[in-house]
Amino acid sequence: MVDQNLESKSKRIPVLAISRKVIQVISFFLINYTALELIFNTDFSLLQDIFKVLPFLHSAKGSWTVGAGLLEYSFYTIAQGEIPFFFVGVIALLGLFGGRIFCGWVCPTGFIQDLLYGLGGDTKRFSLEVDRSLKKVKNFGLIVLIVLILPLGIYRSISDIVKYDDYSDFLGNLTDNILAPISLSEFLFVTFPGVVQSIIDDVNVQVLFSEGKAWSTVLFFTYIIILVITVFWPRAYCKYLCPYGAAISFSARYSLIKLQRMPTRCPGRKECGICERVCPVQVRILDEDFSGFTGHGECNLCLECMEKCPHDAIKFKFGV
Ligand code: SF4
Numbered sequence: 001m002v003d004q005n006l007e008s009k010s011k012r013i014p015v016l017a018i019s020r021k022v023i024q025v026i027s028f029f030l031i032n033y034t035a036l037e038l039i040f041n042t043d044f045s046l047l048q049d050i051f052k053v054l055p056f057l058h059s060a061k062g063s064w065t066v067g068a069g070l071l072e073y074s075f076y077t078i079a080q081g082e083i084p085f086f087f088v089g090v091i092a093l094l095g096l097f098g099g100r101i102f103c104g105w106v107c108p109t110g111f112i113q114d115l116l117y118g119l120g121g122d123t124k125r126f127s128l129e130v131d132r133s134l135k136k137v138k139n140f141g142l143i144v145l146i147v148l149i150l151p152l153g154i155y156r157s158i159s160d161i162v163k164y165d166d167y168s169d170f171l172g173n174l175t176d177n178i179l180a181p182i183s184l185s186e187f188l189f190v191t192f193p194g195v196v197q198s199i200i201d202d203v204n205v206q207v208l209f210s211e212g213k214a215w216s217t218v219l220f221f222t223y224i225i226i227l228v229i230t231v232f233w234p235r236a237y238c239k240y241l242c243p244y245g246a247a248i249s250f251s252a253r254y255s256l257i258k259l260q261r262m263p264t265r266c267p268g269r270k271e272c273g274i275c276e277r278v279c280p281v282q283v284r285i286l287d288e289d290f291s292g293f294t295g296h297g298e299c300n301l302c303l304e305c306m307e308k309c310p311h312d313a314i315k316f317k318f319g320v
């Protein structure tokens with residue numbers, strides 16, 4: 001029975017997957033509009049005002065940009081000694097009303113991970129326990145960043161400029177961009193193109209091993225390793241490291257947009273289990289509440305499970 005359904009399903013055009021790819025490509029070019037500028041040899045800087053507050057880490061223009069995402073603005077506000085009610089509120093509302101749909105359909109960093117994953121032939125999965133533990137790493141990372149930036153805000157709010165300056169010196173470049181070291185988008189759209197450009201200009205790889213930049217070198221190769229991992233473990237960065245993913249998952253777990261599974265149509269994991277095998281973020285769909293699930297805020301609504309389910313047992317749900 002499953003085989004028959006699978007066969008008929010495999011003949012259908014994967015409308016959702018194609019739609020998602022089209023939206024990802026359009027988003028990629030709009031958010032990284034420097035690519036459009038290069039292609040059309042024109043100035044799209046007007047787009048900067050539109051895209052710089054989208055919830056991505058460093059949206060567009062590499063080292064030339066002043067664009068930033070909601071999380072950058074949140075950290076900036078904390079460093080100014082204020083509580084970022086507005087930016088955190090927007091992130092929370094996005095998660096509440098849209099879950100992590102940005103991650104699945106819009107985020108250019110997610111899109112690149114999807115492309116890389118397409119290169120690998122074989123999906124690898126961590127065990128349930130390892131996956132659950134690793135997913136906590138990004139939450140821990142976010143907390144560490146908040147703890148690191150908080151003294152700046154405290155010194156600023158009590159007007160202790162000497163301590164503020166001392167701590168700012170201690171943080172160095174992190175004062176202005178605390179997210180940079182753990183931002184894959186910073187690496188993809190700022191660091192990596194810059195390094196490649198230097199290598200092309202100087203015709204050597206000296207830029208990678210400059211004196212006094214050991215941390216940059218370590219980070220560079222760490223990100224290369226992360227990207228290689230992503231070829232086999234889909235969305236590895238999103239799942240385990242992305243600070244925006246960590247921030248939005250708190251409200252996304254209560255998202256009004258979610259999925260539901262109809263148990264009357266679903267024969268279960270032993271007989272089928274396809275949905276879980278295709279899920280890029282390893283949601284244990286069959287262990288989730290069938291009346292509505294968000295994968296504890298990890299589901300990015302890519303809809304792979306819905307499209308691949310041979311029994312059409314997975315549907316959208318809107319509501320609590
Ligand atoms: S549960 Fe379904 S929609 Fe959510 S991430 Fe997994 S495959 Fe995509």
Ligand code: SF4
Pocket residue numbers: 261265266267268269272273274275276286308309310311312313314
């Ligand atoms: S919900 Fe999952 S296990 Fe159930 S029929 Fe669909 S793909 Fe198979």
